[in-house]
Structure formats: structure tokens, C-alpha cells
Amino acid sequence: MANYLVTSTRLAGFKPGDVVTSTDLDGVNIEALIEGGHISTQTAKKSAKTKDTNEKE
Amino acid sequence: MATSVYLSNPNVTINSVDLRDQCTSATLNYVYEQLETTAFGDTARKYGASSVTSLQNNSVEIELYQSYAGSETEATIYGLVGIQTNIVLAPATGAASATNPIYTLTGAYLESHTPINASLGELSTITLTFTGGVLTKAVA
Numbered sequence: 730m731a732n733y734l735v736t737s738t739r740l741a742g743f744k745p746g747d748v749v750t751s752t753d754l755d756g757v758n759i760e761a762l763i764e765g766g767h768i769s770t771q772t773a774k775k776s777a778k779t780k781d782t783n784e785k786e
Numbered sequence: 787m788a789t790s791v792y793l794s795n796p797n798v799t800i801n802s803v804d805l806r807d808q809c810t811s812a813t814l815n816y817v818y819e820q821l822e823t824t825a826f827g828d829t830a831r832k833y834g835a836s837s838v839t840s841l842q843n844n845s846v847e848i849e850l851y852q853s854y855a856g857s858e859t860e861a862t863i864y865g866l867v868g869i870q871t872n873i874v875l876a877p878a879t880g881a882a883s884a885t886n887p888i889y890t891l892t893g894a895y896l897e898s899h900t901p902i903n904a905s906l907g908e909l910s911t912i913t914l915t916f917t918g919g920v921l922t923k924a925v926a
Contacts, residue, residue: 737803737856739803739804739857740803741799741802741803741874756872757801757802758801758866758871761801761862761865761869762802764864765803765857765861765864765865766856766857767857
């Protein structure tokens with residue numbers, strides 16, 4: 730099951746930044762959505778964990 | 787009392803993309819092909835019967851303003867030519883109900899598209915005709 734990042738405001742039921750699965754898009758032509766700029770195969774990456782360098786030992 | 791329907795904000799999605807704000811016209815034709823069942827002894831032509839089911843032959847005609855901006859009309863439609871997709875139409879946005887039936891045409895085929903349809907001094911529009919597919923109506 731592939732995940733896609735919603736990249737436009739026009740995808741019905743979703744907003745930009747949402748992650749949808751191929752199951753969510755059942756019956757929808759995914760290639761056309763990618764081509765149209767509505768979704769991307771680049772899913773949102775988790776922000777890297779930061780370490781407080783000023784932390785006292 | 788007779789009622790009239792004034793549609794100002796119907797729901798129009800093509801391939802799950804909401805193109806309502808580009809749409810000026812949508813016509814959904816719900817058709818079952820007419821099969822003749824006239825037989826000897828009949829005195830008039832007959833079509834169909836309770837036990838005879840024919841094929842649906844549905845179509846949707848949608849008129850849209852053309853736009854070449856990102857994620858707008860052209861970007862959405864161009865990739866749909868020659869393939870099947872889903873069309874969803876409803877009198878209004880919101881949930882399905884008896885007064886807002888949501889019609890879904892699954893597996894509709896777009897044969898052609900006119901990426902350029904320009905006349906001097908006029909907004910460019912495109913008319914799309916989707917054919918085939920199974921129509922379902924949701925009221926809840």
C-alpha cells in the first residue's frame with residue numbers, strides 16, 4: 730500500500746499536507762493525480778530529533 | 787406546490803479533484819439501453835421487462851473554464867484522456883441526503899479533450915464528455 734502526500738487544495742476530502750494511501754484513492758487514477766500536481770509520491774518526512782547541545786552533563 | 791431547482795454551488799469532482807469553482811455546467815444522463823421484448827401475440831411494441839436487465843449507457847457532460855495554472859483544469863484533465871475515472875456530482879456540497887443525492891459515476895471514460903479552445907476576448911472553456919461507467923446514487 731503506497732502513501733502519497735496531498736499537495737493541492739482540490740483533492741476532495743483532503744487538505745495539503747495530508748498523507749493518503751492507495752486505499753483512500755480506490756477507483757481514482759493516481760497517475761493523473763500526480764501529473765496534475767494534486768498528490769506527490771514524496772511523503773512528509775518526520776522532523777529530525779534535535780539534541781540540546783547546551784544540555785548540562 | 788411546484789418547486790424549481792436553482793443550483794448555485796453543486797459538488798463536481800473529477801477523479802476525486804474538486805473543480806466546482808471552474809465549472810459552469812454539468813449534465814448527467816442516466817440511461818439503460820432499450821431492449822425490445824415484443825413477441826408474437828403482442829399488439830404493441832414492448833421494451834424491457836421486470837426480468838430483463840439491459841446495460842447502463844451513462845454519460846456526463848461538464849463545461850469548465852480552462853486554466854493552465856498548477857493543479858487547475860488543464861493539469862487535472864490532461865492525464866485523464868483515454869482512461870477511466872470517477873465522476874461525483876451532487877446538487878450541493880455536504881453529506882448525502884434525500885435532498886442532496888450524491889451521484890457517482892464509476893469507470894467513466896474520457897475520449898477527448900481540447901487543451902486549446904481560445905477565442906479573442908473570451909474566457910477559454912472546455913467541454914468534457916465522459917461516457918460509460920456504472921452510476922450509483924447515495925441518499926444517506
